[in-house]
Amino acid sequence: MKSALVLFFLPLTLLAQQQNPIAIECDIFIRNGKIIDGSGNSWYYGDVAVENGKIAAVGRQLNYVGKKTIDATGLIVAPGFIDVHTHLEDDESKDPNATNFILDGVTTCITGNCGASNTDIGKYLRFIDSLKLSINVATLIGHNDVRKQVMGRANRDATTSELEQMKNIVDTAMREGAVGLSTGLIYIPGTYTKTPEIVELAKVVAKYNGVYTTHMRDEGDSVTYAINEALTIGREAKIPVEISHFKLSGQQNWGRSKETVPMIAAARKEGIEVTIDQYPYTASSTSISTLIPDEILADGQDSINARLDDPETRKYVIHSMLERLKKRKLKHFSYAVVAFYKFDTTFNGKSIEQINRMKGNKHSKQKEAETIIDIMKHGGASAIFHGMSEEDIKRIMQYPFNMFASDASIREFGKNMPHPRGYGTNARVLAEYVRDQHVISLEEAIRRMTSLPAQKFQLHDRGLLREGFAADIVIFDENKVQDVSTYDHPHAYSRGFQYVIVNGVLTAENEKHTGARAGLALYGPGLSK
Numbered sequence: 001m002k003s004a005l006v007l008f009f010l011p012l013t014l015l016a017q018q019q020n021p022i023a024i025e026c027d028i029f030i031r032n033g034k035i036i037d038g039s040g041n042s043w044y045y046g047d048v049a050v051e052n053g054k055i056a057a058v059g060r061q062l063n064y065v066g067k068k069t070i071d072a073t074g075l076i077v078a079p080g081f082i083d084v085h086t087h088l089e090d091d092e093s094k095d096p097n098a099t100n101f102i103l104d105g106v107t108t109c110i111t112g113n114c115g116a117s118n119t120d121i122g123k124y125l126r127f128i129d130s131l132k133l134s135i136n137v138a139t140l141i142g143h144n145d146v147r148k149q150v151m152g153r154a155n156r157d158a159t160t161s162e163l164e165q166m167k168n169i170v171d172t173a174m175r176e177g178a179v180g181l182s183t184g185l186i187y188i189p190g191t192y193t194k195t196p197e198i199v200e201l202a203k204v205v206a207k208y209n210g211v212y213t214t215h216m217r218d219e220g221d222s223v224t225y226a227i228n229e230a231l232t233i234g235r236e237a238k239i240p241v242e243i244s245h246f247k248l249s250g251q252q253n254w255g256r257s258k259e260t261v262p263m264i265a266a267a268r269k270e271g272i273e274v275t276i277d278q279y280p281y282t283a284s285s286t287s288i289s290t291l292i293p294d295e296i297l298a299d300g301q302d303s304i305n306a307r308l309d310d311p312e313t314r315k316y317v318i319h320s321m322l323e324r325l326k327k328r329k330l331k332h333f334s335y336a337v338v339a340f341y342k343f344d345t346t347f348n349g350k351s352i353e354q355i356n357r358m359k360g361n362k363h364s365k366q367k368e369a370e371t372i373i374d375i376m377k378h379g380g381a382s383a384i385f386h387g388m389s390e391e392d393i394k395r396i397m398q399y400p401f402n403m404f405a406s407d408a409s410i411r412e413f414g415k416n417m418p419h420p421r422g423y424g425t426n427a428r429v430l431a432e433y434v435r436d437q438h439v440i441s442l443e444e445a446i447r448r449m450t451s452l453p454a455q456k457f458q459l460h461d462r463g464l465l466r467e468g469f470a471a472d473i474v475i476f477d478e479n480k481v482q483d484v485s486t487y488d489h490p491h492a493y494s495r496g497f498q499y500v501i502v503n504g505v506l507t508a509e510n511e512k513h514t515g516a517r518a519g520l521a522l523y524g525p526g527l528s529k
């Protein structure tokens, strides 16, 4: 009887269904790809059916027919990548397509890192929902902004009442959907904050099952001290810890990943739920103010200028900068390259050494230090610092609970001279470190880009190709995937990501953004119902 009915309806249906009389309809049917499901397991030949924003089925030779069919022959089909360390704040509207992320395979960003976020998380997530980006966004609550809201840029401990106020802001943020707390302990006012204050705030976050992420107090000479501080916070607040952009800065510290990676492994053995992430580049990118001693930077631009104008203080600042240069065994500030200097954009893309010469100054490190002071007095600049070793990057990469993250924002194509990591982080891992250098396997790299971050940040229906999970999917050519963005020519999209699907909507096709904006605000585990 049933087969008779099927035969009766045959003339009304599509040709494809004639071949498969009981084929189920779906929105997108991905056929014959090499499935890497995000678990770390080996690839297999299979299909994925997408219906109504979700994965309807995944497996071998599925009997589906799609409104749209993607022939994935020869291509990898994997979950969309989750970038655990981004800084989207204030750039969301500049390009809601987030093309730099989409064409690098990223479908979800976690923002609010390094202590910097909006403090009204409910408002922020509503804004994300109303704006409609092409990527999903989850956010942390940033300690520096919480502290600034309560006590400005003051260089002192919080009073009991100030600490209570900060705890309240964090508590509200967690109930409104933050995924955790971030610190930026090299920035103002994080650098003025002692460990117990962070422990107290982290305890609030732990109550709501959030995580603690940290840009540590030091990533160079005192890195082991800084790692121990992060672990102490994890131990005392009983909170999962994510150490951001794990690295060794400064030539004198190269090779010390031999020391630092085992610290993470030992802490896990002890029972601290710590993981790390990295960007696959030997240069970092941050504010040029990180070259200036912390105490000079308190209380805002006018106070900074007053201090830098004082001859004695100025001498001390120059001395401390030259000491740091000496430690790095360098004769010039050539390793620091200005990315964006609002006051004079002709210096964008030039090193401090070059800028100093462009200004007609003597070619000396003393004059270069003064050039940095001059930039600081005119509002500061963002900069790229060339200061890490390949050996450390690879050793950190081989640690199984290390993720990949761009530490970047949405890029406005062609604007300024930003770090290439905003365009090419994932493609670079897959091209340079998986395909060319065999540092880790393809399945392992994808696990770190998908299910590991989803587990850490409690995105329970993402990061794996599983029935019922959100249909965030990337389809790429493992032989052609390539980062194109470089330090000299940063504005270039990655190659090889043929199709990117976000919440079941085709967002990139043939390596071009389709204009679709199907991303969602993702809410943390503390969201009150």
Ligand SMILES: [Zn+2]
Pocket (backbone or CB within 6 Å): 113, 114, 184, 215, 244, 245
């Ligand atoms: Zn950071």
